[in-house]
Amino acid sequence: MSTKGNMTRNKLMDIAERRILQKGFSATSIEDIITEAGISKGGFFYHFEGKDDLAYALMQRYREQDAFLFSGLFRRAEELLDDPLQQMLLFIKLLAEMMDQLEDLHPGCLVASFTYESHEVNDQVKAITADSVMDWRQLFSDQLNKVHQHYPPKLDVNTTDLADLLSTVIEGGIVVSRAIGDKKLLVRQLLEYRNYIRLLYEA
Amino acid sequence: MSTKGNMTRNKLMDIAERRILQKGFSATSIEDIITEAGISKGGFFYHFEGKDDLAYALMQRYREQDAFLFSGLFRRAEELLDDPLQQMLLFIKLLAEMMDQLEDLHPGCLVASFTYESHEVNDQVKAITADSVMDWRQLFSDQLNKVHQHYPPKLDVNTTDLADLLSTVIEGGIVVSRAIGDKKLLVRQLLEYRNYIRLLYEA
DNA sequence: TGGTTACTGTACTCCAGGTTCAGTTTTCGG
DNA sequence: CCGAAAACTGAACCTGGAGTACAGTAACCA
Known part of the structure; x- marks a missing residue:
């Protein structure tokens, strides 16, 4: 797992991810990446078949990391509280706290990057990007369904839309936060979702 | 105003905007634009000093169009209803209806495009992008402040965050909607905001 | 110690993209 | 209908990036 090759591969992916989130996919050149990594072009093509392959690997890793992060926070909430509603509220709070601890602006989300450059990536990347969003929907709506069974909602809502709203607030919060350079905006938006x-x- | 030169300029901007929203800024080449417009490269550089200049012009126009659109909907709501809360709720509904009438996926938002490729645009473009978001904040919070004065909120909220939440839901809704290819998601998310x-x- | 893994370095092709500009056509006011 | 201003054309220029090919080398590890 942590052989030399894997370390280099991960390093390349880290750099690529950061640059893509900052500059976009097509503006990020392989030249850029290998210069920062201190590796040769041949080295890059030893690890990845090309830019498309890199994009796919990035999205795959991103998806896994996200799933790990979110389910970890849910597990933590379940450890601490029994009531599904309180668990959900705590989950959002924990998520907000994580965002609050970033000293810089949120680096961005690969889903948004690839979505706004969807004509630049192949169908596999598009597909896994969509899968990633569907993962979030599944994860969030599972918890919301538990809430829904215990408490009558004040208005007629469905849990899928509510789940998507959290994804929406995260993605939108990142965009708006970055656009006006307000680090804490994303956190405050998450707490608005919590209020809802x-x-x-x-x- | 509608001289031949202005018509060409607008045509170039229309094509550029559509392509940038689809593919991103740096993936959109001048070549692309002029081919679709049926004009020569020299012709493009007669109208714009370069890509940066184009980006600025696009963002400027976008900002004006947005302001026009939103304030138009608010005026309509004021014509139909007297109560500020009902006006706000109607405004959101009118906005949702507009989104609902799009036969395709929402084309995207330039603010998001330029935000996710901020390293590719100059400081002027970044500035006007931020200004655009601040316009929305101003417009939405003006109305929400009226609501706030007439009705006690059930939870402690401030109108700036509430105003930003609408921008957030729009931006996030566009991303999520496009990521999974669900045309109606943005509309449903707007109605969740309305519920809140x-x-x-x-x- | 030797084979596999992980590279380096160079050299090359191909093409796309941004930019410039001298010259040409179109438009339109007088 | 003339001439200047506006609106282009077309070609050339240069850079840079994606991807290829491959011979050689160093590091790792069984």
């Missing part, structure tokens, strides 16, 4: 859930389900 | 406002302020 409270108003919907709390007695 | 209702729960916050309605008796």
Whole structure:
């Protein structure tokens, strides 16, 4: 796992991810990446077949990391609390706290990057990007369904839309936060989402 | 205003905007644009000093169009209703209806495009992008402030964050909607935002 | 110690993209 | 209908990036 080759591969992916989030996919050149990594072009093509292959690998890793992160936070919430609504509210709070600890602006989200440059990536990358969003929907709506079964919502809502709203707030919060250079905006938006859930389900 | 030169300029901008929203800024080449416009390269550089100049002109126009659109919807809401809360709710509904009438996926938002490729555009473009978001904040929070004065919110919120949440839901809704190819998602997310406002302020 | 893994370095092709400019056509006011 | 200003054309220039090919080398590890 942590052979020399894997370390270099990960390093290349780290650099690529950061640059893509900053500059976009097509503006990120292989030249850029290998210069920062201190590796030769041949070295790059030893690890990846090309830019498309790199994009796919990045999205795949991103998806796994996200799933790990979110399910970790849910598990933590379940450890601490029994009530599904309180778990959900805590989950959002934990997520907001994580975002709060970033000293810089949120680096961005690969899903958004590839979505806004969808004509530049192949169908496999598009597909896994969509899968990633569907993962979030599944994860969030699973918890919201538990809430839904225990508490009558104040308004007629469905849990899929509510789940998507969290993805929406995260993606939108990143964009707006970066656009006006306000580090804490994303956190505040997450807490607005939390308010909405409270108003919907709390007695 | 509608001299031949202006018509060509607008045509170039229309094509550029559509392509940038689809493929991103740096992936959109001048070659692309002029081919579709049926004009020569020299012709392009007669109208714009370069790509940066084009980006700035696009963002400027976008900002004006947005302001026109949003304030138009607010005026319509004011014509039809007197109560500020009901006006706000109607505004969101009108906005959602507009989005609903798009037969395709939402084309995207230039603010998001330039934000995710901020390293590719100059400081002027970054500045006007931020200004555009601040316009939305101003416009939305003006109305929300009126609501706030008439109705006690159920939870402690500030109108700036609430205003930003609408921008967030729009930007995020576009991303998520496009990522999974669901045309109606953005509309549904806007109605979730509307729900939140209702729960916050309605008796 | 020797084979596999992980590279380096160079050299090359091909093409796309941004930019410039001298010259040509079109438009339109007088 | 003339001439200047506006609106282009077309070709050339240069850079840079994706990808290829491959021979040689160093590091790792069984």
